[in-house]
Each structure stands twice: as C-alpha cells, then as structure tokens.
Amino acid sequence: xxxxxxxxxxxxxxxxxxxxxxxxxxxxxxxxxxxxxxxxxxxxxxxxxxxxxxxxxxxxxxxxxxxxxxxxxxxxxxxxxxxxxxxxxxxxxxxxxxxxxxxxxxxxxxxxxxxxxxxxxxxxxxxxxxxxxxxxxxxxxxxxxxxxxxxxxxxxxxxxxxxxxxxxxxxxxxxxxxxxxxxxxxxxxxxxxxxxxxxxxxxxxxxxxxxxxxxxxxxxxxxxxxxxxxxxxxxxxxxxxxxxxxxxxxxxxxxxxxxxxxxxxxxxxxxxxxxxxxxxxxxxxxxxxxxxxxxxxxxxxxxxxxxxxxxxxxxxxxxxxxxxxxxxxxxxxxxxxxxxxxxxxxxxxxxxxxxxxxxxxxxxxxxxxxxxxxxxxxxxxxxxxxxxxxxxxxxxxxxxxxxxxxxxxxxxxxxxxxxxxxxxxxxxxxxxxxxxxxxxxxxxxxxxxxxxxxxxxxxxxxxxxxxxxxxxxxxxxxxxxxxxxxxxxxxxxxxxxxxxxxxxxxxxxxxxxxxxxxxxxxxxxxxxxxxxxxxxxxxxxxxxxxxxxxxxxxxxxxxxxxxxxxxxxxxxxxxxxxxxxxxxxxxxxxxxxxxxxxxxxxxxxxxxxxxxxxxxxxxxxxxxxxxxxxxxxxxxxxxxxxxxxxxxxxxxxx
Amino acid sequence: xxxxxxxxxxxxxxxxxxxxxxxxxxxxxxxxxxxxxxxxxxxxxxxxxxxxxxxxxxxxxxxxxxxxxxxxxxxxxxxxxxxxxxxxxxxxxxxxxxxxxxxxxxxxxxxxxxxxxxxxxxxxxxxxxxxxxxxxxxxxxxxxxxxxxxxxxxxxxxxxxxxxxxxxxxxxxxxxxxxxxxxxxxxxxxxxxxxxxxxxxxxxxxxxxxxxxxxxxxxxxxxxxxxxxxxxxxxxxxxxxxxxxxxx
Numbered sequence: 001x002x003x004x005x006x007x008x009x010x011x012x013x014x015x016x017x018x019x020x021x022x023x024x025x026x027x028x029x030x031x032x033x034x035x036x037x038x039x040x041x042x043x044x045x046x047x048x049x050x051x052x053x054x055x056x057x058x059x060x061x062x063x064x065x066x067x068x069x070x071x072x073x074x075x076x077x078x079x080x081x082x083x084x085x086x087x088x089x090x091x092x093x094x095x096x097x098x099x100x101x102x103x104x105x106x107x108x109x110x111x112x113x114x115x116x117x118x119x120x121x122x123x124x125x126x127x128x129x130x131x132x133x134x135x136x137x138x139x140x141x142x143x144x145x146x147x148x149x150x151x152x153x154x155x156x157x158x159x160x161x162x163x164x165x166x167x168x169x170x171x172x173x174x175x176x177x178x179x180x181x182x183x184x185x186x187x188x189x190x191x192x193x194x195x196x197x198x199x200x201x202x203x204x205x206x207x208x209x210x211x212x213x214x215x216x217x218x219x220x221x222x223x224x225x226x227x228x229x230x231x232x233x234x235x236x237x238x239x240x241x242x243x244x245x246x247x248x249x250x251x252x253x254x255x256x257x258x259x260x261x262x263x264x265x266x267x268x269x270x271x272x273x274x275x276x277x278x279x280x281x282x283x284x285x286x287x288x289x290x291x292x293x294x295x296x297x298x299x300x301x302x303x304x305x306x307x308x309x310x311x312x313x314x315x316x317x318x319x320x321x322x323x324x325x326x327x328x329x330x331x332x333x334x335x336x337x338x339x340x341x342x343x344x345x346x347x348x349x350x351x352x353x354x355x356x357x358x359x360x361x362x363x364x365x366x367x368x369x370x371x372x373x374x375x376x377x378x379x380x381x382x383x384x385x386x387x388x389x390x391x392x393x394x395x396x397x398x399x400x401x402x403x404x405x406x407x408x409x410x411x412x413x414x415x416x417x418x419x420x421x422x423x424x425x426x427x428x429x430x431x432x433x434x435x436x437x438x439x440x441x442x443x444x445x446x447x448x449x450x451x452x453x454x455x456x457x458x459x460x461x462x463x464x465x466x467x468x469x470x471x472x473x474x475x476x477x478x479x480x481x482x483x484x485x486x487x488x489x490x491x492x493x494x495x496x497x498x499x500x501x502x503x504x505x506x507x508x509x510x511x512x513x514x515x516x517x518x519x520x521x522x523x524x525x526x527x528x529x530x531x532x533x534x535x536x537x538x539x540x541x542x543x544x545x546x547x548x549x550x551x552x553x554x555x556x557x558x559x560x561x562x563x564x565x566x567x568x569x570x571x572x573x574x575x576x577x578x579x580x581x582x583x584x585x586x587x588x589x590x591x592x593x594x595x596x597x598x599x600x601x602x603x604x605x606x607x608x609x610x611x612x613x614x615x616x617x618x619x620x621x622x623x624x625x626x627x628x629x630x631x632x633x634x635x636x637x638x639x640x641x642x643x644x645x646x647x648x649x650x651x652x653x654x
Numbered sequence: 655x656x657x658x659x660x661x662x663x664x665x666x667x668x669x670x671x672x673x674x675x676x677x678x679x680x681x682x683x684x685x686x687x688x689x690x691x692x693x694x695x696x697x698x699x700x701x702x703x704x705x706x707x708x709x710x711x712x713x714x715x716x717x718x719x720x721x722x723x724x725x726x727x728x729x730x731x732x733x734x735x736x737x738x739x740x741x742x743x744x745x746x747x748x749x750x751x752x753x754x755x756x757x758x759x760x761x762x763x764x765x766x767x768x769x770x771x772x773x774x775x776x777x778x779x780x781x782x783x784x785x786x787x788x789x790x791x792x793x794x795x796x797x798x799x800x801x802x803x804x805x806x807x808x809x810x811x812x813x814x815x816x817x818x819x820x821x822x823x824x825x826x827x828x829x830x831x832x833x834x835x836x837x838x839x840x841x842x843x844x845x846x847x848x849x850x851x852x853x854x855x856x857x858x859x860x861x862x863x864x865x866x867x868x869x870x871x872x873x874x875x876x877x878x879x880x881x882x883x884x885x886x887x888x889x890x891x892x893x894x895x896x897x898x899x900x901x902x
Contacts, residue, residue, distance in 0.1 A: 007898055011891065018887040019855050022880050026858040029875035036788040037871035071841040081838065082866070521706040523782040607693075607701040610778050615689030618771045619682040626678035633673065 031092060041159070042086075044093050048167045051174075052094060055101040057144035059173055063091060064119045064140070067108045069133040080137065083156040090162060091139075094170075109136050125153040139166070143173040172221075179505045181223045182235060184253070185244035187278055187471075189213050190227035214487040215474045218494055223501065235260040240504045243269045245278055245471045247296040254304055255436040255453065261428055264461025266504035271296045271312045272471035273369040274401065293398055295369075296471070304431045306374075309381045309424045310467045313370040313393065318418040318469065319411045320391035322531070323348070325364065329404065336541070337534055339394075339407045340367045347388045348420075354384040356466070356499045357421065360492040364478045367401075369469035371419045378427040385421030385468070385496075393418055405542045423466045423503075427459040466500045473497070526603055533599025540595050544588040551581040659748040660756045667760030671726075677764070684722045684768050688714055692775070706783025711775050712793045712869050716833055716862055719765075719801050724825035726764060727808025728818045730757045731896065736816045754893045758809050765801045769794060789871040796868035799881040803861060804829045806888035813892040813899070829861070836860030 035042040044052075065084045070077045088106065095102045109115035111132045120126065124138035139151040149172050151165055158165075183190055191210045199209045219225055226238055230249070235241060235256045243257070246269065261267060272278075278294040297305060297312055305311060317340070325341035342365040349357035357363075363385070370393045373381040392414030400406045435454035472478050479493035489495075555574055562570040671677035691714040692700045700710040734740040743753060779785040808825040815821050834840045836857050845853055857863075861884075864877045 003898075007895075010894065014887065014891055014894075018883060019859055021883050021887075023855040023858040025879035025883065026876045029879055032875035034873040035871070036792060036873065038786045038788070042872045068845070071838045071845060073838055077838050081836070082863075085867075521783055521785060523704050523706060524784065525782050526704065610701065610782075611689075611693040614693065614772075614774050614778060615686055617774060618685045618689075622678055622681050622685070622771070626672070626675065629672060630675065 030089070031096070042089065044090075044097060045163060048094070048163060049097050051167055051171060052097045052102075053099070055098055055170075055174070058101050058103065059098075059144070059170065060142040061091060061095075061102055061104045062122075062140040062142070063088065063104065063106045064109055064115075064122075064124055064136045064138050065106065066110075066129075066133070066135045066137070068110060069129050069135050072133055073129050073135070079156050083154065083159070084137065086159070087139075087154050087162065090166065094166065109134075122148065122150050123152060124150060139169065141169050141173045147173055149173050178222060178224045179240065180226055180238040181219065181240045181242055181501065182226045182228045182232075182238035183216075183242045183244065184228045184230070184232060184235075184246075184249075184257070185242075186230045186248050187245050187275075189244055190216050190225060213474065214476050214480045215494060215497060218489075218498070219501070222498070223505075232256050235265070240266045240268065240501060242501070243267065244474075245270065245272060245275050245296045246301040247298040249298075249301060251300070251436055252438065254300055255432055255455070258304060258307075258431050259455040261463045261465070262430060262456040262459045264459065264463055266463065267465040268500050268504055269465065269467045270471045270474070271369060271467060271469055272367065273312075273315065273317055273469075274367040274396070275471040276366050277472050277475040277477070293396075293401075305467075307376070307429050307431045308465050308467070309374055309376040309379045310422050310465070311372045311374060312467070312469060313372055315395050316370045316393040317396055318342070318368045318370045318387055318391060318420050319394050319407075320387035320418070321408070321411065321413065321535070322388050322390050324408075326534075336404060337408070337538060338404045339411060340401075340404070342366070342368055342387070344385065344387075344420075348385055352382070352384050352386075354382065354423075356423070356503050357384045357496060360496055360499075362491040363493055363496050364473060364491050365420065365470040366472040366478055367396075367470070368420050368473075371422050371467060371469050373419075373422060373424075376429075379424050380426050381422060381424040383419045383422050384466075386417035386419045389417055390414060391416075391418040405538070405545065408538065409542070420469045421467070423464065425464040426462055428463055429459075430455065430457050433457060464504055466504060468496075468500065526606065529603055529606070530599065533596070533602065537592060537595045537599065540588075540592045544585070544592060547588060548581075548585060551577070551584070555581070657748075657752060659746070660752045663748060663753060663756035664760050667757050668763055671760075671764045680722055680725055681768055681771065684718055685771055688718050688772060689775075691718070706779050706785040708775060708779060708785070708790050708793055711772070712797065715769075715793075715797045716800060716865060719797070719804055720826060720829050720833065722768065723765060723801055723804040724808050724822045724829065726761050727805050727812055727825060728822040729812070730761060730809050731813040731892075732816055732818045732821045735813075735899075736818075750896050751893050754809070754813070754889060754896060758805060758889055761805055761809070762798075762802055765805065766798055769797055769801070786871070789869075792871055792873065793869040796865050796877075799868070799878075799885075800861060800865045803832075803881055803884040803888075806885045806892070807832075810888045810892040810895065813895045832859055832861040834860075834862070836863040 033042065065088075067081070067084070070081055070084075091104050095104050107115050107119070109119045111134065116134065116136075119136045119138070122138070122140045124136050124140070127135040129135050137154050139154070141149050143149075149169050151169055154162070188210070189212065191212045199211065202209050216225060223240075228235065231253050233252055233256060241257070241260055249257075257267070273293070273295045275294045275296065295315075302312070302314075319339050320342060321337075321339065323342045323344055324337045324339050325343040326335045327338055327341055328335045329338075344363040344365065345361050348363065349360050352358075371383075373383075375381070390413045392411060394407065394411040396407060396410075400410075432455070435452045438451045438453055440449045440451060473493045474497050476487060479490060479497075480487035481490040482488075555577055558570060558574050558577065671680075688711070692711045703710055731740065734743060744750070748756075776790060779790070804825070807828050808821070811824040811828070812818075812821045815824070837860075841853060841857060844856060848856070858880075864880045867874060868877045
C-alpha cells in the first residue's frame with residue numbers, strides 16, 4: 001500500500017514538474033525561431049527594421065488585450081487569442097530591433113479599473129462580451145514628446161497588414177511633420193471637406209454634399225494636401241506634385257509644371273484615354289449613343305511629356321482578356337467578364353521588381369491606357385506595371401464603350417505585355433526653350449502687352465516622374481468599398497497610389513513594408529477552367545443577343561411595311577414571327593444554360609475526382625495489400641509447417 | 655542505444671501491426687476519415703476554400719489522431735501484461751528502457767506511415783496550384799510530433815493498466831484535455847478556482863496551440879522543447895511504472 005502511494009506521489013510530482021518545465025521553456029524560448037513561410041510573416045521586413053534603426057527617442061507601446069474576458073467568451077475567441085499571440089510576437093520583434101528605444105507593456109483591462117478607463121480614453125474599440133466584461137484588443141504608442149497614436153482594434157482578418165499598421169503607427173509618432181503634396185487637376189478631387197455631422201445635416205436638408213475623393217482622406221494621413229485647382233501660375237512650397245487627368249491646362253500652368261520639374265521637383269501623373277470618373281462628373285451618360293471619350297493628356301500636355309521620355313499612346317486602350325474582371329452592367333443582368341475592367345495580379349508586377357508595385361496582387365483599373373518609352377539623353381526610364389504577355393492594345397469609339405461584348409470581340413490576344421505604369425528620372429530639358437509668351441491686356445484694355453517669361457532650360461537637380469495610365473483606379477468606385485465605418489480600402493489600388501507618392505517622397509522604409517505577406521495561392525488550374533467556360537458562355541451569350549437583335553430588326557422592318565390595307569395581315573404576321581422568335585430565344589437560352597452548366601460540372605467533377613482519390617484510393621490500396629499480405633503469410637506458414645512436417649517425418653523414418 | 659535487442663523488438667513490434675487485420679483497419683479508418691473531413695462539404699472544405707495549402711487537412715489531423723493514436727498505443731503494454739508475455743519479454747536480455755522505447759518507436763513509425771500515406775493530398779495541391787511546400791513539410795513534421803506526444807501518453811497509460819479499454823479511454827481523455835488546454839471555455843472553467851499562474855501553466859500545456867504554431871510555418875524552439883519534454887516525460891514515466899509493475 002505504502003509503495004502504491006509512493007508511486008502515485010511520484011506520478012503527480014512528475015506531472016507537476018513537466019508542467020513547470022513546459023511553461024518555462026515556452027516562455028523562455030518563444031522568441032527563438034526559424035521563419036519558413038514564403039511571406040516571412042513572422043519576421044520584420046527590411047523597411048520596419050530601417051525605421052527602427054532610425055529611432056532616437058523612446059516610444060512606449062501599450063498593448064491592450066482583454067485576455068480574462070476573452071476566456072469567458074466562446075470557442076470562437078480562440079482565433080483572437082491566437083492572433084493576440086501573433087501580435088504580441090511581432091511587437092516583441094519590434095522591441096528587439098529597436099536598440100532599447102521601444103518598451104512594450106501588455107495590459108489586460110479588467111472591468112471597472114483604471115486600465116479600462118485608460119483604454120477607453122485612448123479611443124480603443126470595445127466590445128461587450130457579457131454584462132460586465134468588455135473586450136479590448138488595440139495598441140497605443142506614446143512618443144517622447146507626448147504624441148499619442150493608436151490602433152483601435154486588431155482584426156484577425158487583416159493579418160497581412162499588421163506589420164504595415166504598426167510601422168505606420170511608429171512612423172506617425174516619429175514624424176509628425178508631413179510632406180506636402182500639391183494636386184493639380186481639372187477634376188474636383190479635393191473639396192473643402194465638411195464634418196460628417198455637417199454632411200449628414202446637409203443631406204437631410206436635401207443639399208448636395210461635395211466631398212473629396214476618399215483617396216484624398218487616405219493621403220491626408222501621411223501628407224499635407226494642397227489643392228492647386230486646375231490652374232497654377234507658379235508651383236512652389238510643395239514636395240511632390242500630383243497631376244490627375246491632365247487636359248485643358250493653360251500654357252502658364254504647363255510652364256509652371258515644367259519649371260517645377262526642372263527645379264528637381266517630383267511628379268506623379270495619372271493619364272487616361274477614358275476617365276470614367278470624369279465622365280460621371282459631367283453627368284450620367286446618354287443611353288444608347290454611348291458616352292464621349294474623356295481622354296487625357298491633351299495635345300499641349302503631350303508636348304510636355306515629350307521631354308520626359310514617356311508617351312501615352314493616343315487613342316489606345318490596354319486590354320488583356322486574362323485579367324478581365326467580372327461585374328454586372330446592371331442589377332438585373334448576370335455578371336459578365338468585362339474587358340475594360342482590368343484586375344492586375346502578380347503577373348502584372350512581378351517581373352519589374354519595382355518597390356512601387358512589388359507584392360501588389362489586386363489592382364483594379366478601368367479603361368487603362370498604354371504607355372511607351374522613348375529614350376532621351378540623361379534619363380533613365382523604367383516600367384513598373386503591365387498586362388500579361390497576352391495583353392494588347394485596342395481602340396474604342398464612344399458608341400462602343402457601353403457594349404462590353406463588342407470590345408471583347410474586337411481585341412485579339414497579343415504576345416508582348418502592354419505597359420501601363422512607368423517612371424523616369426534624371427536630368428530633364430525644358431519643353432519651353434524659348435520661354436513662355438504671355439499676353440496681358442494693358443490698363444486701357446485695348447492693346448495686348450506681350451511678355452516673355454523664361455526659366456530654367458535644364459534640370460538643376462535630378463527630377464523624378466511616375467506616370468500611370470489610369471485615373472479611375474483612385475476613384476471611390478474602384479479603390480474603396482462602403483462599410484458601416486465609411487469607405488474602406490477594397491484592393492491594392494490605394495497601396496499602388498501611396499507607394500508611388502512615397503517613392504517620390506523618398507520615404508522608402510514604409511514602402512517596403514506595405515505590400516508584405518500577400519501571396520496568392522489559389523487553385524490556378526480550376527481558375528483556368530472557369531475562365532475558359534466563361535469565354536465560351538460569353539460567345540454563346542453574344543450569339544443569342546445577336547439573334548435577338550436580328551429578330552427585333554425583322555419585326556420593325558415588318559411593321560414599317562404596314563399600311564391601311566395590309567394592317568391586319570401584317571399584325572398577324574408579326575404575331576407569328578414573335579412566337580417563333582420567343583421559341584427560338586428560349587431554345588438559345590437553354591443552350592446558354594447548358595454551356596454554363598457544363599463549365600460548372602467540369603469543375604465539380606474535378607473536385608469529386610480529387611475527393612475520391614484522397615478518401616478512397618489509399619484505403620483501397622491498403623485493403624488489397626492487407627488481404628494479399630495476410631494471405632501470403634498464411635500460405636508461407638502453411639508451407640513452412642508442411643515443410644517442417646515432412647522434415648520431421650523424414651527424421652523419424654531415418 | 656541501438657542494440658541488436660532494441661532493433662529486433664522494434665522490428666517485431668512494427669511488423670505486428672500488419673500481422674492482424676486491426677492494423678489495416680486503423681489505417682483505413684484514419685485515411686478515409688481524414689480525407690473525408692478535409693473534403694467534407696462545409697465552410698472549411700478543401701475544395702471550396704480554393705486555397706493551395708493543406709490548411710483544411712491539418713486542421714483535422716489532431717482530431718483523427720486523438721482516436722487513432724490511443725487505439726495504436728493501448729495494446730503496447732496492456733496486452734502483454736494481460737497475457738503475461740511481459741514476464742517472458744523481461745527474461746530476455748533487454749532492459750525495460752530499451753523495450754519501452756522500441757515499442758514506442760515502432761508505434762510511432764506506424765503512425766508516420768499512416769501520415770505518409772496521405773501523400774495524394776500533396777499531389778492534389780501541387781496539381782491545383784502553387785503551394786508553399788515548406789509549410790506543408792512543417793505541417794507533417796508537427797503532425798508527427800503531435801502524434802508522438804499522444805503516443806507517449808498512450809504508452810504510459812498502457813503500462814499502467816492491464817485492460818486495453820481502460821488504457822484507451824484514459825489516453826483519449828488525457829489527450830482531449832491537453833488538446834483543449836488553450837481553449838477559452840476550459841480556461842474560464844479553470845479560472846473559477848485556480849490562480850492565474852496555474853492558468854498560464856495549464857495553457858502552455860496545450861497540444862493544439864503548439865501544433866498550430868508549428869504547422870503555420872515557423873519552427874520555434876519552445877514548440878520543439880514542448881514536444882521533446884512531453885515525449886520524454888511520458889516515456890520516462892512509463893519506464894518507471896514498468897519497472898515498478900513488472901513483477902505484478
């Protein structure tokens with residue numbers, strides 16, 4: 001009995017010491033690790049490390065996580081517990097790389113405590129779990145100068161953006177002074193913003209609310225935005241100039257842009273053979289006649305661009321059926337593939353290895369244009385965004401814009417990528433070698449005074465220009481999605497835009513962090529099948545629509561022939577025709593359904609095959625092997641037995 | 655360590671899994687179950703997630719292991735002790751430690767084989783997309799370690815009792831508690847009477863947390879240490895128990 005008690009004691013002691021050992025090693029060795037993920041999601045990127053190495057004053061980090069409250073919640077909160085561990089881990093990496101400038105404090109705010117009050121005061125989001133328990137999961141960074149910045153809530157679904165969010169937080173604590181970006185555009189991108197409350201009031205009163213594009217609000221997080229409107233006599237006092245949809249600028253404005261560049265200015269230019277956003281600004285488009293093309297740059301601006309080594313191909317659109325997006329043209333139509341809607345993936349950016357587009361996987365462009373380079377002395381020109389190899393340019397006329405199937409048929413697959421983003425840098429020459437002649441009305445109003453304005457003929461400092469061949473990609477419609485919190489980033493569009501601005505602003509550290517951990521691992525094989533099926537249905541749908549149009553034409557022709565005498569006959573005839581038409585359309589629609597079903601079934605079939613292979617193949621193999629093996633063993637044993645039996649018999653007989 | 659006796663026992667034990675239909679039944683259930691769960695039509699279904707990774711596969715590995723591993727481990731010692739062959743075994747020139755490890759490694763190899771036989775999954779993702787093979791490899795490594803941990807627990811309970819069913823149930827229960835150790839409801843239940851540091855220690859014992867941490871693609875020393883301590887401790891305990899009980 002005594003011995004048994006001793007044994008149990010031993011076991012209990014053993015379990016206790018194992019628990020302790022596990023706990024100690026878990027906490028001690030947690031940081032020692034090898035990160036094998038392709039994205040390196042458990043390690044800091046170079047940009048964050050560079051930023052951390054530049055730290056010269058202490059920053060306090062307070063991580064609020066209601067662990068005790070989370071434990072009272074459901075099993076679903078395990079994801080949050082795990083994400084907390086990840087966030088904590090990444091923050092520890094920051095601290096480790098900060099040369100003792102960062103300190104991290106983890107706080108579990110319990111109800112009715114000072115911690116909870118503080119968390120609320122910082123503006124962290126709270127979620128009630130029970131009557132008393134509230135759930136917090138946010139970060140506060142407090143700089144030496146007392147400046148506070150917060151991440152209100154860590155969303156486990158936004159794991160990819162975590163490092164960027166934290167680095168941005170540190171960056172905003174570190175450099176309260178923002179760079180200045182001037183915006184020059186004929187489009188009303190920047191407005192005097194009213195407060196959300198005012199906006200609501202105005203809406204209630206039925207007054208139109210004019211607000212800046214959401215991208216401007218995003219820009220304001222990092223930059224001081226200066227609206228230059230559509231004209232500028234001189235451009236100064238800004239670090240970067242953003243030109244959106246350059247058309248209709250006066251000579252004076254063009255001269256000012258030219259001189260800004262030659263003084264070492266930095267330019268981000270968005271041109272577009274058809275800026276949908278601009279068309280919308282001019283009111284809704286007329287119905288069947290299509291909408292007028294709203295293209296930039298205009299002839300005057302092209303002259304300026306001649307000196308940049310980058311040309312926007314006139315009247316050419318960049319198209320790529322393999323990048324075409326799927327959307328509905330109207331709520332009651334089924335979604336179709338649209339050629340003008342281009343969703344750029346890694347195939348568009350990977351090959352350039354440019355920090356501006358690196359890692360971006362989902363850039364949505366609408367009616368993008370095509371760019372070309374022409375070599376100039378002292379300039380380096382590089383591409384940064386293109387279609388896939390199958391891309392090509394196509395022309396579109398106003399009446400075709402509203403008809404996606406027309407454009408789809410028109411474009412043929414190409415063999416070389418079409419460039420949609422380029423940058424050039426180095427020493428530029430002026431586009432105004434003879435200066436600018438300004439006509440001014442004299443005081444008496446009769447005679448025009450001519451005055452010649454001259455400036456630099458050549459760059460005094462190296463300048464940089466980035467040209468992107470789309471305007472719509474920064475508009476609310478293509479870059480943002482509505483959520484109950486207001487517009488939120490929908491894809492990598494805003495990342496591309498901010499990357500470009502940052503590259504120009506020279507803040508490369510944050511740039512290399514932005515597009516991290518975003519590797520697309522979809523079933524490419526299945527996507528290819530679906531794409532083919534889509535193309536087939538597209539063809540069929542076009543055939544059907546063509547037939548319907550033909551029938552309708554026939555009907556109208558018939559009604560045109562009608563007169564007093566043959567009215568009854570024609571009516572009868574057209575009724576018959578209509579019936580035939582209806583039958584044929586039903587027939588064709590059935591075919592269309594068939595084609596669609598075939599595509600879907602093919603994918604489902606592949607899924608089933610893989611399912612059967614993975615659930616049944618190996619078990620069957622094992623059963624067959626088992627039966628064979630057991631049978632083989634039995635036989636062997638029997639043989640052995642009989643062999644030994646005969647041996648024994650022989651021995652006995654001997 | 656690799657004495658001829660160890661090798662001989664290891665070989666015999668490993669082969670024993672294939673000498674009865676039971677071994678095949680385990681393999682078939684494991685492979686079919688895992689395959690079915692991975693493809694099961696639901697929100698986590700492999701084919702519907704359209705992600706070229708084995709995430710939805712590894713998610714179910716612990717839950718298949720919790721039944722397979724105890725089923726494999728239950729007979730390690732309980733059977734021998736019941737039949738009395740354990741005495742015969744220890745009359746041979748083999749130490750208790752060697753015998754215990756030989757049996758453990760033989761069973762572990764059997765489970766490794768079961769995991770290896772899921773290779774059509776790897777071929778599937780390779781055909782469908784471009785998976786991160788390093789993560790898949792780590793997923794398998796962590797599955798193997800998880801199975802090793804459970805197996806050592808099973809080996810301990812098998813050496814504690816003569817009854818296979820008791821051994822099976824005790825192992826499943828212990829593994830389940832260890833799997834759920836990091837789960838919020840369990841921690842909350844515990845927090846009612848246990849102080850915070852006990853809670854922390856208990857949480858750090860979670861099999862699932864260590865398994866998931868590793869199968870995400872990071873090799874942490876703490877995870878490796880955890881599995882080493884687990885496997886080491888339970889195996890050591892089972893040797894101690896066998897030494898005590900071999901006379902019974």
